[in-house]
Amino acid sequence: MTDPKTWLRKNPQVRTIRVAACDLNGQPRGKRVPSRFAHKVVEDGTRFPFSALNLDIWGEDIDDSPLVFESGDRDGVLKPTERGFVPMPWLEAPTALLPIWMFHEGGKPYEGDPRHALAQVVNRYKRHGLTPVVALEMEFFLIDDSTRKLQVPVSPRSGKRRKAAEVLSIRALDTFDIFFTDLYDACEDMDIPADTAISEAGLGQFEINMMHQDDALRAADDAWLFKMLLKGLARRHGFAASFMAKPYEDYAGSGMHMHFSVLDEEGNNIFDDGGPKGTEVLRHAIGGCVNAMHDSTLIFAPHLNSYERLIPENHAPCGISWAYENRTAAIRVPSGSPAARRIEHRVAGGDVNPYLLMATILGAALNGIEDEIEPPEPITGNAYAQDLPLIPTDWESAMDAFEASDIMPRILPQELIRNLLLTKRQEQLYMTELSPLEQVEIYLDTV
Structure with missing residues (x-):
């Protein structure tokens, strides 16, 4: 894998990135980030709720999920996978995707993440x-x-x-x-x-x-x-x-x-x-x-x-x-x-x-x-x-x-x-x- 920071330096035409993890239905869930702030995601990861990897096919919360109101809809920490940046050639503007996967605050893999299930x-x-x-x-x-x-x-x-x-x-x-x-x-x-x-x-x-x-x-x-x-x-x-x-x-x-x-x-x-x-x-x-x-x-x-x-x-x-x-x-x-x-x-x-x-x-x-x-x-x-x-x-x-x-x-x-x-x-x-x-x-x- 090319170092993500090196990849960004070599591809200055990329103005925005997507960071995305795979939910249980195989849907990418994540964020759009200006490329000038991408180093923050590479170094520190990003955060969104554990419940985001457990949405239904419409992208809605699961009504009786303990990940939502019962737990206060807590955040997980999402870090880049080994893949690094990949281009997104189906978009009009030069854009890159950084695949990420979810962890608990202390670094333990989140067991509701399907990529971690395969890793196990x-x-x-x-x-x-x-x-x-x-x-x-x-x-x-x-x-x-x-x-x-x-x-x-x-x-x-x-x-x-x-x-x-x-x-x-x-x-x-x-x-x-x-x-x-x-x-x-x-x-x-x-x-x-x-x-x-x-x-x-x-x-x-x-x-x-x-x-x-x-x-x-x-x-x-x-x-x-x-x-x-x-x-x-x-x-x-x-x-x-x-x-x-x-x-x-x-x-x-x-x-x-x-x-x-x-x-x-x-x-x-x-x-x-x-x-x-x-x-x-x-x-x-x-x-x-x-x-x-x-x-x-x-x-x-x-x-x-x-x-x-x-x-x-x-x-x-x-x-x-x-x-x-x-x-x-x-x-x-x-x-x-x-x-x-x-x-x-x-x-x-x-x-x-x-x-x-x-x-x-x-x-x-x-x-x-x-x-x-x-x-x-x-x-x-x-x-x-x-x-x-x-x-x-x-x-x-x-x-x-x-x-x-x-x-x-x-x-x-x-x-x-x-x-x-x-x-x-x-x-x-x-x-x-x-x-x-x-x-x-x-x-x-x-x-």
């Missing part, structure tokens, strides 16, 4: 001499939301609107070539390791894969920053981009699949046995993920709309299973070089908080490794046609499973679990007052 899991791996290597597949929609009916944006090249799903279509990518060129340039500026782009099965749906890296916190940062970048840059191009799980009823929704392997202290992949099956440790990691899948569904599907995606035979797993090279299973072990043997966790929607996603999956896998949990036998064939145990397929059931779980407190801090449940219960209450169109409108721009 990574530290558990370190105590075993292990390092997770992770990558995310980022699926999203480009949408014309200029009218009340969501549509594919008009092609900047032809002026036409092509209303069809185009799986792996070069033409679909070329249609938005200027946008994707700007997007990759911006990823380069922000040091986000965006790799391959493809068109997907939904209307105006695309996927960009992130490169594998051995720093899970940085990988989650990349995903969080990429979401901000994509949505902001799309607006500059005259349309919307959204990670909403299911904007179109008749087409597949967006997922955020996570791939991971684990290295030992010598840099060896502990899932690699030199063949296609993988090691016993691989099976134990899968066993931990399978064991936690039901109780952790609220992390993978955190919003009301998330459950519109979890429909059998619609490219989203509902049954709890694993398999070798089988995309109908919830957990897939891809084929390929044994040195790259890894797990692909396929349950989460695109609307998730990437820090909580990584913390939950990596924490569940480590539970399996520590406890030597044996998974069920891998399935073969179509998972949708098999009699499998199911994850919760509605929001309330997922909340109930999360709340009753004795697995989740081993993965996530108790304060974060409490805060997330309070948030989701409040959102559930107010979502029932909205029409389906109003629900889509709030999710389209937020998640």
Whole structure:
């Protein structure tokens, strides 16, 4: 990381900065600061209430949260993360973002901060001499939301609107070539390791894969920053981009699949046995993920709309299973070089908080490794046609499973679990007052 003060000196064109932390819904919460006062944030941090990381999807306080009136709405101290400044190329004026995370007054990490939750899991791996290597597949929609009916944006090249799903279509990518060129340039500026782009099965749906890296916190940062970048840059191009799980009823929704392997202290992949099956440790990691899948569904599907995606035979797993090279299973072990043997966790929607996603999956896998949990036998064939145990397929059931779980407190801090449940219960209450169109409108721009 470049020293933040050095970065500011080298970029005198930046007149304002944003300082932002990630709340439980993945929303950036923070402040705008003139760059001439940025050194104060770099040196001393900044302050805002603990409750600011525990707001609902509308940005409102949680009515019964102990963080608000009961405690006097006390401040936390927010300090820069290891990332340092990154440019914000979707804004017109030269601007930089300084990611921050929350601490108590004496320096103790605030356990309601999702980035700290992931850091705790990574530290558990370190105590075993292990390092997770992770990558995310980022699926999203480009949408014309200029009218009340969501549509594919008009092609900047032809002026036409092509209303069809185009799986792996070069033409679909070329249609938005200027946008994707700007997007990759911006990823380069922000040091986000965006790799391959493809068109997907939904209307105006695309996927960009992130490169594998051995720093899970940085990988989650990349995903969080990429979401901000994509949505902001799309607006500059005259349309919307959204990670909403299911904007179109008749087409597949967006997922955020996570791939991971684990290295030992010598840099060896502990899932690699030199063949296609993988090691016993691989099976134990899968066993931990399978064991936690039901109780952790609220992390993978955190919003009301998330459950519109979890429909059998619609490219989203509902049954709890694993398999070798089988995309109908919830957990897939891809084929390929044994040195790259890894797990692909396929349950989460695109609307998730990437820090909580990584913390939950990596924490569940480590539970399996520590406890030597044996998974069920891998399935073969179509998972949708098999009699499998199911994850919760509605929001309330997922909340109930999360709340009753004795697995989740081993993965996530108790304060974060409490805060997330309070948030989701409040959102559930107010979502029932909205029409389906109003629900889509709030999710389209937020998640």
